[in-house]
Amino acid sequence: MSAPHREAPLAPARALFDVPDDIAYFNTASLAPTLRAGLHAGGAALQRRAQPWRIQAADWFDAAEDRRGLFAALIGAGADDVALVPATSYGMAVAAANLEAAPGSRVLVLADEYPSGIYTWWRFTERTGARMLTVRRGADQTWTDAVLAVLDETVAVVSVPQVHWTDGTWLELDRIAAAARAVGAALVIDASQSAGAVPLDVAELRPDFLVTVGYKWLLGPFGLGYLYVAPARQDGRPLEENWILRQDAQDFARLVDYRTAYQPGARRFDAGARTAFELTPLAIAALRQLTTWTVPRIAATLETTTDLIARHARRRGLDIPGPHGPHMLGITLPAHLQHATARALERSGVFVGARGNVLRISPHLHTTSHDIDRLFHALDTTLEHPPAP
Secondary structure, three states: OOOOOOOOOOOOOHHHEOOOOOOEEOEOOOOOOOEHHHHHHHHHHHHHHOOHHHOOHHHHOHHHHHHHHHHHHHOOOOHHHEEEEOOHHHHHHHHHHOOOOOOOOEEEEEOOOOHHHHHHHHHHHHHHOOEEEEEOOOOOOOHHHHHHHHOOOOEEEEEEEOEOOOOOEEOOHHHHHHHHHHHOOEEEEEOOOOOOOOOOOHHHHOOOEEEEOOOOOOOOOOOOEEEEEOHHHOOOOOOOOOHHHEOOOOOHHHOOOOOOOEOOHHHHHOOOOOOOOOOHHHHHHHHHHHHHHOHHHHHHHHHHHHHHHHHHHHHOOOOOOOOEOOOOEEEEOOOOOHHHHHHHHHHOOEEOEEEOOEEEEEOOOOOOHHHHHHHHHHHHHHHHOOOOO
């Protein structure tokens, strides 16, 4: 059972996506389909970029600030609290570079977590002398209970998602955040599999850092992500020193008057080439649509869809790891059938993800009841005649 969301569901929105009728796409958690509004905005941006004399000095800054502010509003932050980064790994690296841990203390992560975070914390432990604490949950245990059972004063950093990336299983971040604060641990959230689809309020959770990519549930392009930095962490050291991060960078004529002061807030952590003339309008179009829909209503709509999928699966005797988020879930299959089944479904025009030991199902507002019927018709056919591993 997923986390409750009581907002009114949204109307069907298939027409807003470029998803053909003969495709049932359930892999938003890997790569979201682009909105038609994004295609239009991106096409116009490419045409404009082809004529660089049309680009003015303010264009290096204004659209990036629009993107920053739109994302900030989705997570309850201010624009000054958000840095523009290219990837989860970049945001995690910023967090790790600006945190410390005593030798022998521990960095808490989940078992089978997304690799970018794990590799970052490996390097962090090499630098600090801390140790990794990998949390595994028991058969009758939620991720939340498993984390809280080991989160004590020896933990210096808690690095967790809102849902596990392999199967959408849910973590109660409010409880974990409170426990982290109680023991003085820094909290780093990887929201790549939830920001834009599930409500997040950084004012309530008070993480030290929160990072997300833009090409999944934010419906944007690849390479434009976001990093929330708590106000107390905004005087830290960025990974790189590029010109656009410095105070008064808008004054192109005086760029060689080198400055030590940065742009305000978390902007010092922005990656170089953040302007991204060709991609930023696409990201803005997506963020504006999410703002119009609102994240609580997106979550309520997707919860209706995933609940229906879960009922269909359980009627067939298939296991659903839970509790799961409102927007994604896993269907457990024998390990030797998982990847072969995903490939067989793809040949039927049904696209899912094979992750961990499940078929990961991640719909969006383009998903229809007909898509769900196609999913289970293809799955029934495949399981009746299992493909070779």
